[in-house]
Amino acid sequence: MNDAGGAVDEVARALNVADALGKADKLDDIALGLKELDMEHYDDEDEGVEVFSSRIGDLYYPSNDLDPYIKDKNDDDSEELEDMIINPTDSVVVCARTEDDFSLLEVHILEDVGTSEMNMYVHHDIIIPTFSLSTAWLDCLQGREKGNFLAVGSMEPSIEIWDLDVIDVVQPCMVLGGILEKKKKGKKKSIKYKDDSHTDSVLGLAWNKALRNVLASASADKRVKIWDVATGKCESTMEHQSDKVLAVAWHHHEREILLSGSFDHTVVLRDGRMPSHPGYKWSITADVESLAWDPHTYPYFVVSLEDGTIKCFDVRTAKSESTSDLSSTFTLHAHDKVVTSVSYNVSAPNLLATGSMDKMVKL
CATH class of the missing domain: 1.10.287 (Helix Hairpins)
Known part of the structure; x- marks a missing residue:
């Protein structure tokens, strides 16, 4: 024809x-x-028809629900889509889990918090190619006034910031510091770092909730760095004298005050409003593991130690020279092994949680 x-x-x-x-x-x-x-x-050719157009007006039916030829509209795909929606009654819990040669950031959803129907499931996960050592949540980033982000410190000298709202994300949305290049000359290796980068593992992170663009990091290179996540630049660097810095914590109400704890058996308090001041120091009897400010009583903070104890200090007793741990307000013999984490309940005064290498959490 x-x-x-x-x-x-x-x-x-x-x-x-x-x-x-x-x-x-x-x-x-x-x-x-x-x-x-x-x-x-x-x-x-019909005038006005766009062969490759993707506008909804090109569809015969404005939605799949109205299309009589699509069957099983309430199938498994719809249920999976419903599972991806985070409701106002849900809570989001993020944990870093280490596998053989990589880490997973698992975003869990805790449904119907406070009810008998409470349920938890993994919403999605993010693969990180190195062991994660510290995390800090933050709600803003460069060009993003509001969001859901997680800063991750690892065995690398860089700090990666991941967008938790993106499914199947493969790259961080920001990297602070890190290695610029590696060179090998014979048996010797030379490493060039980015400007103002840490030069060793990032062991601790803390987001400043009052100054929302500010992130503090503690490193095995004996330094504490203050980062501006709006620009991705390091604003200042503070040195600990003799050993790795493991933990950092911003004060809840005095937004310029930062605590840092080190393996050299010291805790240091510095005020960003006095950059030339050496800070106040407390000497303790074991390696520092974590720090927490009491959100209900302004002058107090606690420090968890390698020897299984928790010590509380009153900053009003601080002096420029080192202060002995005998000045502590109280001591808790909380665990028989290392107390790796400590956290106050922001809603219930005087309620403290501790986690330990003995596989127990205590209140």
């Missing part, structure tokens, strides 16, 4: 033959169908 006109002539001849054979009724149906197809104008 070379053209539409020829096709119509063929149909006309076929009709004449069929009429003679008594089969005209069936071929009449064929003729009507061809007329409806309008083969004479087959190659003519």
Whole structure:
């Protein structure tokens, strides 16, 4: 069939033959169908039709729910989509889990908090190619006034910030510091770091909730750094004298005050409003593991130690020279092994939680 006109002539001849054979009724149906197809104008383009358009106006039905040819609208895909929605009654819990040669950031959803129907499941996860050592949540970033981000410190000298709202994300949205290049000359290796980067593992992180663009980091390079996540730049660096810095904690109400704890058995308090001041120091009897300010009583903070104890200090007793741990307000013999973490309950005064290498959490 070379053209539409020829096709119509063929149909006309076929009709004449069929009429003679008594089969005209069936071929009449064929003729009507061809007329409806309008083969004479087959190659003519309709004006205003965008062949590759993706606008909703191009669809015959505005939604799948209205399309009668789509069956099983309440299938498994719809249930999976419902599981991805985070409701106002849900809580989000993020944990870093270490596998053989990488880490996973698992974003858990705790549904219907405070009810008997409470349920937890993994919403999504993020693969990190190195062991994660510290995390800090923050709600803003460069160009993003409001969001859901997690800063991660690891065995690398860099700090990666991941967007928790993106599914199947493969790259961090910001990297603070890190290695610029590595060179090998014979048996010697040389490493060039980015400007103001840490030069060893990042062991502790703390977000400043009052100055929302400020993040503090503690490192095995004996330094504490203050970062501006709006610009991605390091604003200041503080040195601990002799050993790795493991923990940092911003004060809840005095936004410029920062605590840092080190393996050299010291805790140091510095005030950002007095950059030239050496700070106040407390000497203790074991390695520092974590720090926490009492959110209900302004002058107090606690420090958890490698020897299984928790010590509380009153900053009003601070002096410029080192202060002995004998000045502590109280001591808790909380665990038989290392107390790796300590946290106050912001809603219930005087309620403290501790976690330990003895596999227990205590209140």
